[in-house]
Amino acid sequence: MTDIINAIKSSAIKINKAIQTEDTSKAQTENSSGDVQVKLDLISDEIIENEFKKVSSIKEIVSEEKQDINPMHGNGDYLIAYDPLDGSSLIDVDLSVGSIFGIYKDEYSGPNIVAAVYVVYGPRVELVIARDVVELYRLDEEINEFIFQKELRLSEKGKLVGPGGTQKEWYSYHKKMIDEFFADGYRLRYSGGMVPDLHQILLKGGGLFAYPGAGDRPKGKLRKLFEVFPFAFVYNKAGGLAIDGKNDLLDLGIEHIHDTSPCFLGSNYEINRVLKTYSKVKK
Numbered sequence: 001m002t003d004i005i006n007a008i009k010s011s012a013i014k015i016n017k018a019i020q021t022e023d024t025s026k027a028q029t030e031n032s033s034g035d036v037q038v039k040l041d042l043i044s045d046e047i048i049e050n051e052f053k054k055v056s057s058i059k060e061i062v063s064e065e066k067q068d069i070n071p072m073h074g075n076g077d078y079l080i081a082y083d084p085l086d087g088s089s090l091i092d093v094d095l096s097v098g099s100i101f102g103i104y105k106d107e108y109s110g111p112n113i114v115a116a117v118y119v120v121y122g123p124r125v126e127l128v129i130a131r132d133v134v135e136l137y138r139l140d141e142e143i144n145e146f147i148f149q150k151e152l153r154l155s156e157k158g159k160l161v162g163p164g165g166t167q168k169e170w171y172s173y174h175k176k177m178i179d180e181f182f183a184d185g186y187r188l189r190y191s192g193g194m195v196p197d198l199h200q201i202l203l204k205g206g207g208l209f210a211y212p213g214a215g216d217r218p219k220g221k222l223r224k225l226f227e228v229f230p231f232a233f234v235y236n237k238a239g240g241l242a243i244d245g246k247n248d249l250l251d252l253g254i255e256h257i258h259d260t261s262p263c264f265l266g267s268n269y270e271i272n273r274v275l276k277t278y279s280k281v282k283k
């Protein structure tokens with residue numbers, strides 16, 4: 001796994017440079033989920049693919065930016081699903097974006113994820129690795145090395161809520177639940193970038209990130225393999241919980257590589273409030 005982590009670190013250094021220098025305009029293409037791509041999506045995807053090609057322990061990879069699985073090394077042990085530049089539409093307003101990696105064994109499914117890594121390209125470049133524990137690293141650009149900072153843990157109860165989705169499409173019970181959090185004094189923290197939004201809640205003591213099913217998107221927006229499962233793994237290993245409203249997200253499989261799921265990730269207290277609300281909902 002160290003060879004994979006090193007390939008991700010090399011990719012992150014190159015992608016960070018590309019973000020500083022490359023054209024942030026839109027490409028003339030869409031990804032498999034129908035998102036309009038920016039040129040940096042394609043550049044980042046190519047950087048990662050070229051790094052992973054050199055790693056013999058990787059059997060195959062699949063990118064959020066591509067339709068199909070990309071075979072690598074027949075004797076490899078690991079399958080990697082990744083989002084090369086999540087939130088890329090925020091680059092042209094200079095907000096933080098990220099790369100997300102789910103590392104799976106034998107099959108692409110929640111129970112088979114064995115590690116997760118994400119990178120935040122912000123005022124600093126930070127990298128989080130979740131295996132048995134969750135570790136925070138920061139890029140020292142003088143020496144182009146990621147330096148370990150600390151282990152990350154979620155508190156039992158937090159102060160922040162990131163309420164994703166289109167509010168006018170929220171189901172009434174979801175809106176009532178979110179309103180109750182804010183009535184209890186929680187602070188709204190939501191940029192529209194999953195990576196910085198979840199990184200903030202994780203580093204600032206916890207709370208709740210929610211991207212629910214809603215009238216416009218009954219199955220949510222965020223992709224299971226590339227986004228939801230990796231962050232569910234991170235939050236679970238940091239002592240929190242990650243559900244789809246009723247089930248642990250990492251108990252879920254997929255029917256299609258680009259499947260989405262409603263997702264609630266956070267500290268135990270907040271996730272138990274979500275469970276209480278959603279357990280009353282008739283399917």
Ligand code: P6P
Nearest residue numbers: 086087164165166192193194195
């Ligand atoms: P909305 C970015 O496009 C993204 O995939 C995630 O990074 C983010 O959490 C979500 O979409 C934001 O979606 O509907 O709130 O703009």
